[in-house]
Amino acid sequence: MNKRHYIIPIFVSHRGCPHDCIFCNQKKITGQGGDVRGEDVKNKIEEYLQTIPKENVIVELAFYGGSFTAIPMDQQQELLEAVQPYIAQGAIQHIRISTRPDCIDTEVIELLKAYKVQIVELGVQSMDEEVLRISNRGHSDQDVRNSVALLKQYGFTVGVQVMVGLPGDSEQKSIATVKSLIELMPDIARIYPALVITNTYMEQLYYRDEYKPMSLDAAVEICKKLLILFEKNHIEVIRIGLQPTENILEGKEVVAGPFHSSMRQLVVSSIYRDMLEYMLKDEEEIKQLEILVNPRDISDLLGQKRNNIEAIKTHKKIETVTVIQSKDLAMQSIVLKYSEIVRNMSIKDFRNILEI
Ligand code: SF4
Numbered sequence: 001m002n003k004r005h006y007i008i009p010i011f012v013s014h015r016g017c018p019h020d021c022i023f024c025n026q027k028k029i030t031g032q033g034g035d036v037r038g039e040d041v042k043n044k045i046e047e048y049l050q051t052i053p054k055e056n057v058i059v060e061l062a063f064y065g066g067s068f069t070a071i072p073m074d075q076q077q078e079l080l081e082a083v084q085p086y087i088a089q090g091a092i093q094h095i096r097i098s099t100r101p102d103c104i105d106t107e108v109i110e111l112l113k114a115y116k117v118q119i120v121e122l123g124v125q126s127m128d129e130e131v132l133r134i135s136n137r138g139h140s141d142q143d144v145r146n147s148v149a150l151l152k153q154y155g156f157t158v159g160v161q162v163m164v165g166l167p168g169d170s171e172q173k174s175i176a177t178v179k180s181l182i183e184l185m186p187d188i189a190r191i192y193p194a195l196v197i198t199n200t201y202m203e204q205l206y207y208r209d210e211y212k213p214m215s216l217d218a219a220v221e222i223c224k225k226l227l228i229l230f231e232k233n234h235i236e237v238i239r240i241g242l243q244p245t246e247n248i249l250e251g252k253e254v255v256a257g258p259f260h261s262s263m264r265q266l267v268v269s270s271i272y273r274d275m276l277e278y279m280l281k282d283e284e285e286i287k288q289l290e291i292l293v294n295p296r297d298i299s300d301l302l303g304q305k306r307n308n309i310e311a312i313k314t315h316k317k318i319e320t321v322t323v324i325q326s327k328d329l330a331m332q333s334i335v336l337k338y339s340e341i342v343r344n345m346s347i348k349d350f351r352n353i354l355e356i
Contacts, residue, residue, distance in 0.1 A: 005058045008048040008092070011065045012036050012079070018070065019100070019138045021125075022201040023166065023194055041082035049091055060094040060119075061086075067123075068097040069108045076108075080115035087116055094118045098161070102139035104147035109154050120151050121159030121190070126169060127177040134168040136201070141180065148184040158186045159238070164222050165194040165214040165258070167205065171222050175356060178226045182233045189230050190239040193219035195257035203255050216266075219258035223267045224274075228351045240264040268347075269303040272334070275350045276312045279336055279343055288320045292335040295325040301334065 013036075045061065052059060061083050068076065086092040096119035097112070104120070112120065126132055127141040144160075151158045160181050164174045181189070196206045196213055205211035214222070223240050230237050241263025247253045249261065260266055280286070289312075293301045302309055302323065313321050329335065333346035 003056045003058045004053070005060065006048070006052045008045055008059065008061045010036060010041055010044055010061065010063050010079075012063050012068055012071070013065055019067075020136060020201070021138075022134070022136050022205070023163070023197065025197050025199045036079065038078040038082035041079055045083070045086055045092070049086075058094065059092045060096055061092050062096040062098075064098060067100045067103055069099040069103040069112075073107075073111065076111060077115070080111070080117070084115065096121065098123065098159075100139060101147045102143040104150055106150070109150060109156075112156070113154060117156070119157040119159060119188075121161055121188070122147055122151075124160045124177070124181065125163040126166065126173065127180040128169070128173045131166050131168045131173060135166050144181075145184060148186060152185070157188065159188040159190065160184075160186045161190045161192065162226065163192045163194050164226065165219060167202070167211050169194075171225070174222055175225060175229070178229045182229065182235065186235060189235050189237050191223050191226050191230075191237060192240075192242055193223065193258045193263070195242060195259050196255040198253050198255055206256055213257035216258040216260060219263075220266045220270050223263070224270050225356050227267055228271070228354060229356055231348075232351050240267055265300060266304070268300045269308060271347055271350070272297075272301045273303060273308040273311060275334070275345060275347065276308065276336075277315070278350065279334075279345055280312065280316055283316065283338070286316055286318045286338045288322070288338060289316075289318050290322045290324055290337040292324050292326045292329055292337070294329045294331045294333070295327060296331055297334075298323070298325055 041061075049059075063079065071079075080095065083092060083095055087095075095115065095117040097117055098121040101122045101124060104122075122144065124144050125135060125137060127144060129141060132140065148158055148160070162174070162177060162181070193214060194202075196202050196211070202211055206213070227237050227240065241260060242248065244259075244261045245253075248259065276291075291301065291309075303311075309321050309323065312318065326335075330346065332348065333344060335342060335344040
């Protein structure tokens with residue numbers, strides 16, 4: 001039986017970070033402020049463990065936000081120390097941290113190893129020097145190369161976080177960023193479209209008309225290309241788009257930009273739409289089309305408000321499109337039946353023929 005994965009999130013807000021990236025107001029994004037202490041970590045773990053089943057589970061403690069390894073060593077130690085009894089009891093299996101690429105060195109690595117941290121995610125954002133400079137990131141692309149290499153040498157699972165649509169960025173630069181990262185062979189990735197958040201420098205740029213965020217459609221298009229590139233190279237993309245907090249959902253934090261609470265679904269649906277177009281590209285006269293799909297993929301295939309189906313129907317002038325759910329079909333693949341023709345394709349096959 002597959003084990004269920006649970007995450008205990010601990011938000012380490014702006015604490016320790018000497019930088020001021022133009023898109024960041026860490027306290028606002030995480031929805032929590034203030035300093036986190038060992039005691040808070042312990043309390044949060046106890047609270048979560050009460051709701052997590054004891055059998056067949058993988059429990060991960062994730063220190064999100066901030067720049068974990070930029071915190072003074074004794075404070076990192078205090079936070080990690082608080083998790084150790086739970087690791088020893090087997091109640092928690094993994095610790096994950098996220099940090100800046102220029103805050104990784106052998107001293108930090110030795111500490112993370114000693115406290116059984118397994119996953120380190122790096123806020124890369126871009127590998128383009130100009131985008132990094134305009135965003136006031138304060139690190140270089142070389143810092144990313146060095147930190148990924150060092151973390152891999154010590155056997156960590158390495159994650160990279162990429163942000164698209166920052167000032168000075170372009171689709172070409174985002175693609176180049178991902179191609180450079182693929183060369184470093186990280187294990188996992190996250191893709192975030194840049195958003196204008198309250199109380200950030202980017203908010204000022206936006207109100208002065210000096211920054212124009214991407215539209216949602218443009219963000220979906222670029223995220224789709226990056227997702228395909230990562231997955232084609234066997235790098236799992238574990239998230240696309242910002243995790244919606246209560247404040248974000250209530251519209252209190254995002255001033256402008258391509259926020260959508262189901263960003264990944266929009267992106268995957270868009271891949272299905274392209275795949276349908278590709279599979280039917282040489283067909284001109286289809287009266288009736290049947291599409292078979294695994295029930296777990298049905299929403300991705302249909303798209304929001306069934307717009308994938310409506311789009312293919314209109315574009316190819318098809319009279320009837322029937323979608324049939326088939327548990328026998330592998331996930332992320334579809335079968336098309338029309339005019340006595342049967343064709344199938346998976347997203348994996350499709351992405352392998354795409355040139356990006
Ligand atoms: S390094 Fe991270 S926490 Fe610090 S300002 Fe930049 S994005 Fe925010």
